[in-house]
Amino acid sequence: MKTILILFFLIIFAYTVNAQYITEVIDYTPAPGQFINTDAYGSSDAAQTIIGSRNGLVSLGAFGGYIIFKFENPVENNPDNPYGIDFTVFGNTSSENAEPATVFVMKDENNNGIPDDTWYELAGSDYYFSNTAHTYEITYTNPQQSTASDVPWSDNSGENGFVYANDYHTQPYYPMSDYFPAINQDNYTLYGTKIKAAVDLSDATNIRSYQRVFGYADNHIRGNANSFLPDNPYTKEIENAGGDAFDISWAVDIDGNYVNLDEIDFIKVQCAVNANMAWLGEVSTEISGALDIAPNTSVNGQEDLIVIKDLPRTIYINQEYPIEVFAFNKGRLLSNQNIAVSVDLPGAFIDENNILTCSETGTLTITASFSENPEISSSMTVTVTEAVNLENTNNNNILIYPNPTHLKFQISGTNNANIRISDISGKEVMTLHNYSNNTVIDISSLKPGIYFLEIIESKTRIIKKLIIN
Numbered sequence: 001m002k003t004i005l006i007l008f009f010l011i012i013f014a015y016t017v018n019a020q021y022i023t024e025v026i027d028y029t030p031a032p033g034q035f036i037n038t039d040a041y042g043s044s045d046a047a048q049t050i051i052g053s054r055n056g057l058v059s060l061g062a063f064g065g066y067i068i069f070k071f072e073n074p075v076e077n078n079p080d081n082p083y084g085i086d087f088t089v090f091g092n093t094s095s096e097n098a099e100p101a102t103v104f105v106m107k108d109e110n111n112n113g114i115p116d117d118t119w120y121e122l123a124g125s126d127y128y129f130s131n132t133a134h135t136y137e138i139t140y141t142n143p144q145q146s147t148a149s150d151v152p153w154s155d156n157s158g159e160n161g162f163v164y165a166n167d168y169h170t171q172p173y174y175p176m177s178d179y180f181p182a183i184n185q186d187n188y189t190l191y192g193t194k195i196k197a198a199v200d201l202s203d204a205t206n207i208r209s210y211q212r213v214f215g216y217a218d219n220h221i222r223g224n225a226n227s228f229l230p231d232n233p234y235t236k237e238i239e240n241a242g243g244d245a246f247d248i249s250w251a252v253d254i255d256g257n258y259v260n261l262d263e264i265d266f267i268k269v270q271c272a273v274n275a276n277m278a279w280l281g282e283v284s285t286e287i288s289g290a291l292d293i294a295p296n297t298s299v300n301g302q303e304d305l306i307v308i309k310d311l312p313r314t315i316y317i318n319q320e321y322p323i324e325v326f327a328f329n330k331g332r333l334l335s336n337q338n339i340a341v342s343v344d345l346p347g348a349f350i351d352e353n354n355i356l357t358c359s360e361t362g363t364l365t366i367t368a369s370f371s372e373n374p375e376i377s378s379s380m381t382v383t384v385t386e387a388v389n390l391e392n393t394n395n396n397n398i399l400i401y402p403n404p405t406h407l408k409f410q411i412s413g414t415n416n417a418n419i420r421i422s423d424i425s426g427k428e429v430m431t432l433h434n435y436s437n438n439t440v441i442d443i444s445s446l447k448p449g450i451y452f453l454e455i456i457e458s459k460t461r462i463i464k465k466l467i468i469n
């Protein structure tokens, strides 16, 4: 009896030691964002709320904003962990509202307790996509206003734009010296890996940011079950704790080669997308906590996975779309794997260079599976429509009124059109699907200026200018 009690006690003790929450936040450097400079979500006090539980909340702001934290003990890369998962990061994502962040890990190689060693990126599902930028740099400039105003940015690919101010958050969005004394008050530059956000603005009442398959924080919803048991990142279903599960074995060096780390001491979570969600504002990662996972050999599941790079939700006939497909085992890329890719729409064809073309309209599902194990598969469904006739850009039957306008406007002479509104820089600010004649369009979220309306109706495309004053 005595022996059993002692044994029981030891097991509980070991479990508790291994399953640890964050004990220290080492650095919190956000990008500008609508929650930055707020005590609740964008301050050093907010950053401290992720310690000791998974119910805090801190916002990292737009692309590049980051937080570095540690646990009391190193996080082991233990092969006996469920699905090989070593820690879980929790965010505040809801379904189809992902704000993905890249996660980096560091081992305290010189044993001085400081994160001055080498960061290794955990290569997630989008790491190999052709539109992922691995050496992205963005510079934010302080607009020097005392209330919310657009924060200009420029990047190392020659693009520029703004983190837009919105009506819901009235404080300045650029990190202020009172809150972030270490951040330069003229401008500052953030560096990292940028992935392409899959933001869908086609329905203004239901703006979505689709989740990445695996390997990003603030990406999957949390589950209802035991928080010490992680999600299986290689299945679509949310298992156990949900949130986002990470395996130290996904770590790659700066050249993209996998590295083998037995344990790590520091974790960095960094917002990985540079995107706006119309009236919802910038895509900005939030983190509510993290948990180190204990070994448990009784938990097993699928470990092979196929990832298909996102296509636009609507594609056009007789245009070419490169298809990118990647196979993984336990989250590491399988480079010599035979994958069969099939399409189910008549007239759809993928050539030997993986270029998709369609000659008929309809709903198209692309399915990729392991040639030798077809049960492991992944699919993506898109709508194929007729290409628009880009020649016809003038039509005097279509009238925008009032124009110039303020807060709202209407369009007459069109029916069942798809409408895309862009600002003068060409940035899309709003899209409307199946617009019917004379419906009032609410533009209260748009700033004064010159805009362009692209009105697509059956096979014609008409461009109109709209002035908001």
Ligand SMILES: [Ca+2]
Residues within 6 Å of the ligand: 076, 077, 078, 079, 081, 084, 085, 086, 247, 248, 249
């Ligand atoms: Ca592991």
Ligand SMILES: [Ca+2]
Residues within 6 Å of the ligand: 107, 108, 109, 110, 111, 112, 113, 114, 115, 116, 117
């Ligand atoms: Ca160190």
Ligand SMILES: [Ca+2]
Residues within 6 Å of the ligand: 231, 232, 233, 234, 235, 236, 237, 238, 239
């Ligand atoms: Ca899962």
Ligand SMILES: [Ca+2]
Residues within 6 Å of the ligand: 091, 092, 093, 098, 099, 218, 284, 285, 286
């Ligand atoms: Ca979020």
